[in-house]
Amino acid sequence: MVRNIQLRTTLLEESVDDILKKKASKYLGIPMEEISKVSILRKSIDARKSTIYFNYKVSVYINEPAPKNKEYKFDYKDVSKARKIHIIGFGPAGMYAALRCIELGYRPIVLERGKNVKDRRRDLKAINRDHIVNEDSNYCFGEGGAGTYSDGKLYTRSLKRGDVRRIFENLVFHGATEQILIDAHPHIGTNKLPKLVQNIRETIIKYGGEIHFQTKVVDFNIVNNAIKAIVLQDGSEMQAERVILATGHSARDIYYLLNNKNIALQAKSFAMGVRVEHPQHIIDSIQYHCKGQRNELLPAASYSLVEQVKDRGVYSFCMCPGGFIVPAATAPGEVVVNGMSPSKRNNLFANSGIVVEINVDLDIHKYGHHGALKGLEYQKDLERLAFTSGGRTQTAPAQRLTDFVEGKLSNDLNPTSYQPGLKSAPLHSLLPKLIGSRLRSGFTAFGEKMKGYYTAEANVVGVESRTSSPVNIPRNENLEHPEIKGLFPCGEGGGYAGGIVSAAMDGERCAEAAVAGF
Structure with a gap:
């Protein structure tokens, strides 16, 4: 029994x-x-x-034998001579699209602008140490996408978009611990994700798929509103019938390409703000009602906060307990911050994005002439502002939390996990009122909800701007672009996902839709 x-x-x-x-x-x-x-x-x-x-x-x-440990198996087929599906981007959406193609008997041809995980590390070191941004290899672009160098958070509310358990089991099959199948808020850790991503790559190649790194797509050859070929940066072309576009929310060149070709796009609401960093022991003491060091059986404490301020949501995003703030810029001349954590979440700091909802129809009228790209241009302006106010390097502008709320320039800043460093700057006045005033009210409210959260020991760091895509690439009920036959917008870049798991599920769905059209 x-x-x-x-x-x-x-x-x-x-x-x-x-x-x-x-x-x-x-x-x-x-x-x-x-x-x-x-x-x-x-x-x-x-x-x-x-x-x-x-x-x-x-x-x-x-009174019955205990079951043996489950073996996780997937019906991968030899697709070395099968019909091809082209996939642009090798983040979670692209990886799972490729794996699903193999299960369905089709050969995925993956084109990734960035490098493999091993070679990518050198470019991450360059941005952290030397403030050099490689536009094709950074924290967002490269094998595994932005998900490779992240907390590896797997929690999702997108339970109706696909089989979450299947996504998790596939991660276990490729090297993740079975603990992710148990924890209510599972994560893998940035130190373990690169090996897992490499294992997925090896599976795809083993069964006949192809993965081309440092292969940037710059154009599409479209005839009679149908994809005929993909044009690469070196001038060569790949004939293609079905293209899954899984380029992520930071591949702005793709949005410009589609817009310049008059392919339908839509502006999409998104969120922007800052990243706040506390000493982890402060968050532990608040959440676990303890003084001093938390019990060793407890993980580094996290939090989730939301407040309505002037008809806009102000909320925590991508909270990283025991983590690091990292530079997530994808081009020179901009500063973007994000967060990640190792598997043990044992760093001294806790950080989280604190962002404000941006309604593209109501909040950014002066960008209206940019049409579907108005949210993207708004993002870019704030990232350039952060670059200038940070000292025109990857040093990020920052304030103590209390100074930010009180509208004062910080005389000095707290220690930080952000390797390029921080520079004191008046973020309270630099950020648009739309964002800055709501953040100040939001932080005050959060301090009431979590006694001790509002403290001079925390830094506010700018800017957190890549929470989601500000552009939607439309698709019909068959997940195909309504104007371009054979083009399947996918994942976060298309505006259809918000994290590793939802992007992976959307990748599988797009693979199923793409092969159904043959």
Whole structure:
């Protein structure tokens, strides 16, 4: 017999041997000897009150053999001689589109402007140490996309877009720990993601797919409103019938290309703001109601905050406990910040984007002449402003949190995880009122919700601008562009995803749609 039940343990109980078996025995009213195994299905932490609990959903195996460890298998086929599907971009959407093509018996031809994970590291070092931005190889572009050098957060609310469990199991198949199948808010960690991404690449090549790095797409050959060929930067062409466009939300050249070819695009609402960085122990003390160091059984604490300010949402985004702030610029002359965490989340700082909703129809009228690209141009202006106010390098403009809210230039700044460094700047006056005034009110409200959050020990760093695409590439019910046959906009770059998992699910869906058209 197998029974699925809910259990909870306290911090003290969590360190007791066989605690879940003991709890299950008591809950079910049976001797422990009758329980062959307690298998954890789900685990979460409830820290809302002073007594912290671990909540478990478990399967209890009673008087029957415990199941063997599950093997995760996928029906990958030899597609070396199969019909081709071209995929532009090798981030989560492109990777999962390629894997799904192989399952369906089609040969993915992946074109990635950036480098593989090993070679990409040198360019990340250059932007951190030397402030040199390689426009094709950076924290956004390269093997695995922006997801490779991120926290690897896998939590998603997009449960209706695809099979989340399948996405997770495929990550386990390629090297992720099975813990991601259990945790309520799973993550992989930036230190482990590169190897996992490399394993996915090797699977694609093993079964006959192709991956071309440092291969930038600069044009499409379109005849009678249908894709006929992809034009590469070296002037060569690849004949193509089906193209999955999975270029990510920072591939601005693709938006310009489509716009210049009068291919339909739409402006899309998005969010922008700053990244706030606290010492991790402050967030731990707030969330875990503790003084000093948190209990070793507890992970670095995170938070999720939202407030309505003047009819716009102000909210936390991509919160990275025990993490780093990183330079996410994709071109010279701009400063963009993002966050990432290692798997252990054991850095001294916690950082999170704090952003304001931007309604492209109501909030940025003076950019209206840019049409579908008005949100993109607004983004670019703020990134150039951050570059100038930071000192015209990858040094980022920053203030102490309390000074930002009170409208004062900071005389000095707190220590930071941001390697290129910070420069004191009046972000409170540099940011547009649309964003700055709402952020100041939002931070004040967050300080009321989390006592201790509003502190001079935190830095506000600008700008957090790449939360999502400010452009939507439309598609019809078959996931194909309504004007261009054979073009399938996909993932975050198309405006159809908001993270690793939702992008992966959209990649699978686009692969299914692309092959269905043959």
